[in-house]
Amino acid sequence: MGYVDVAGVRFTLPDGRVLLEDVSFRVGDGACAALVGENGAGKTTLLRIISGDLTPDGGSVARTGGLGVMRQFIGSVRDDTTVQRFLIDLAPPAVREAWDAVEAAELAMMEGDDEPAQMAYANALGHWGDVGGYDVEVTWDTVTVAALGVPYDGCKYRELASLSGGEQKRLALECLLRGPDQVLLLDEPDNYLDVPGKRWLEERLIESRKTVLFVSHDRELLARVADRVVTVEGGGAWVHGGDFASYPAARTARHERMAELRKRWDEEHQRLVDLVRTMQQQAKNSPDMAARYHAMQTRLAKYEAAGPPPDRPPDQHVAMRLRGGRTGVRVLVAEQLELTGLMKPFDLEVDYGDRVAVLGSNGAGKSHFLRLLAGQDVAHTGGWRLGARVVPGFFAQTHAHPEWLDRSLVDLLWHGEPGRPGVDRGRAMATLRRYGLAPQGDQLFRSLSGGQQARFQVLLLELSGATLLLLDEPTDNLDVLSAESLEEALGAFDGTVVAVTHDRWFARTFDRFLVFGAGGQVYEAPEPVFDEARVQRTR
Amino acid sequence: MTTVLAPRSSDDESVEQAVARLLAEEYGTLAGPQVVMGVVQNARRELAGSPVGALPELVERLARYRLHTSVS
Numbered sequence A: 001m002g003y004v005d006v007a008g009v010r011f012t013l014p015d016g017r018v019l020l021e022d023v024s025f026r027v028g029d030g031a032c033a034a035l036v037g038e039n040g041a042g043k044t045t046l047l048r049i050i051s052g053d054l055t056p057d058g059g060s061v062a063r064t065g066g067l068g069v070m071r072q073f074i075g076s077v078r079d080d081t082t083v084q085r086f087l088i089d090l091a092p093p094a095v096r097e098a099w100d101a102v103e104a105a106e107l108a109m110m111e112g113d114d115e116p117a118q119m120a121y122a123n124a125l126g127h128w129g130d131v132g133g134y135d136v137e138v139t140w141d142t143v144t145v146a147a148l149g150v151p152y153d154g155c156k157y158r159e160l161a162s163l164s165g166g167e168q169k170r171l172a173l174e175c176l177l178r179g180p181d182q183v184l185l186l187d188e189p190d191n192y193l194d195v196p197g198k199r200w201l202e203e204r205l206i207e208s209r210k211t212v213l214f215v216s217h218d219r220e221l222l223a224r225v226a227d228r229v230v231t232v233e234g235g236g237a238w239v240h241g242g243d244f245a246s247y248p249a250a251r252t253a254r255h256e257r258m259a260e261l262r263k264r265w266d267e268e269h270q271r272l273v274d275l276v277r278t279m280q281q282q283a284k285n286s287p288d289m290a291a292r293y294h295a296m297q298t299r300l301a302k303y304e305a306a307g308p309p310p311d312r313p314p315d316q317h318v319a320m321r322l323r324g325g326r327t328g329v330r331v332l333v334a335e336q337l338e339l340t341g342l343m344k345p346f347d348l349e350v351d352y353g354d355r356v357a358v359l360g361s362n363g364a365g366k367s368h369f370l371r372l373l374a375g376q377d378v379a380h381t382g383g384w385r386l387g388a389r390v391v392p393g394f395f396a397q398t399h400a401h402p403e404w405l406d407r408s409l410v411d412l413l414w415h416g417e418p419g420r421p422g423v424d425r426g427r428a429m430a431t432l433r434r435y436g437l438a439p440q441g442d443q444l445f446r447s448l449s450g451g452q453q454a455r456f457q458v459l460l461l462e463l464s465g466a467t468l469l470l471l472d473e474p475t476d477n478l479d480v481l482s483a484e485s486l487e488e489a490l491g492a493f494d495g496t497v498v499a500v501t502h503d504r505w506f507a508r509t510f511d512r513f514l515v516f517g518a519g520g521q522v523y524e525a526p527e528p529v530f531d532e533a534r535v536q537r538t539r
Numbered sequence B: 001m002t003t004v005l006a007p008r009s010s011d012d013e014s015v016e017q018a019v020a021r022l023l024a025e026e027y028g029t030l031a032g033p034q035v036v037m038g039v040v041q042n043a044r045r046e047l048a049g050s051p052v053g054a055l056p057e058l059v060e061r062l063a064r065y066r067l068h069t070s071v072s
């Protein structure tokens, strides 16, 4: 059992902007609270402050119960982290430290196998046992079997990067939900999960007795799971004590109330200013009035010093635009295409203007298929080709762009790249503004929030002049409004769209559905199919 | 939906199936029915919360692994 209490937290960004002004809220024992807010509002930052990764400039965080943390970018891990390292990093600090000690002792033994080294190793192992390390390893078996179908020993040296995004998420969630920590902070836990996976997560969160604070943009998940909603907006946070169904009305009412209070403050302010002005005139003629004039001046000064109540947060504006262009009628033809080791051979024809959603469970090979079409190296047999004037544009959040990390957005736009002309600062800023990214123009790509990175990648697609959009889970990370804007942009796009998605709501806007089935077969369905079982592979 | 909230019967099914299959293998003689039953039930308990459709397979895999490590 545990709780989190955030009081008066203030956080300033490295560039001097105040991101969080005065954030206070409490998540009580056993609550399942959603943390929502637009991309870049500060949700991840807030979770990192609660977990102790970041130190706030003011205010405090109190909590009880061990804390388990799942970060937003799990699912797109592309470094050489192993499954073992990943699970250790999710374990309670005492276990983590004991493990590191065992590893260090092992290393020392390899270098010099003398008695002190052996003693140190024995001690480290003893300590590993004392902190419950062996029990933890037993739990890891359960966790890896549940998430990947293999016991811990069979996968501990496997690189996390070789797991699909959904598998990575699943592994972390199994570990935290089955682990000892009583308070869980989950940053977009549903990203990359297939639909059965999302439903599974919903059930697990509902039945869990742990105290959970989770970030999500998925309205279905929010509606089913959250018993209260914490909103980060306008630099502050407020709590809606009800579920997500009653949330939009509560938010509107709150904004109206804020606007009303602000209006009243402005009116009263104006009245005082006018009074002071009038009295100033009268004070010239009467000493009595002069005293009253000074009193009034003091009153106005006090009123102004107390300051206006916060105004309602400005409405968010995102307007994505994807142009495209006319191509040959036949855009993509695949003949007996087989993704080696992933799917059985299949034929496919996609015509100009088609909107094809690629559906299926985690690990089925959907992303490999998209990467192949994008021109990357993917093992396959059989043939495929693109039609005349088809220019593919690829979007994938798991796609690492190390070369972008330390460059600013304006710089990336200025330089362009093959297939995408560079634009001057004025045009760059105008485009960034439409994507709600103007304040981020001079920020490094690495410092963008998850959703801001996703928006920026859509922006690059817009500038690339692609006529065939290959989108891998484009709505993950995007806040609700940005996802809607993307849908609108795709609706107006003059060209062809092939998108992998697990977003039930987004999928319904497509007109063809290509399903990567559990048995390894690829087939087309007249309606979205969301419950294909996982492909059972011997790993 | 194929996933969530196990009805009781399928819980037991996953246990029964795994026990039957493991007994048919060498674990029938190496460990004996009592032990196999216990290990399978533990595995089932530990895997609580997994999608029902996947349970039979997962229970069997985990139980087989636990039996394997205990007899070897």
Ligand SMILES: Nc1ncnc2c1ncn2[C@@H]1O[C@H](COP(=O)(O)OP(=O)(O)OP(=O)(O)O)[C@@H](O)[C@H]1O
Pocket (backbone or CB within 6 Å): A013, A014, A015, A019, A037, A038, A039, A040, A041, A042, A043, A044, A045, A046, A072, A440, A443, A447, A448, A449, A450, A451, A452, A477, A479
């Ligand atoms: N080094 C930096 N300099 C300037 N701004 C920064 C820096 N690092 C982060 N930021 C900004 O801090 C803000 C908050 O980021 P955070 O990751 O907390 O957002 P978020 O609410 O989690 O968004 P998302 O929904 O997209 O995940 C963003 O606007 C981001 O651009």
Ligand SMILES: [Mg+2]
Pocket (backbone or CB within 6 Å): A043, A044, A045, A072, A187, A449, A450, A451
């Ligand atoms: Mg975030």
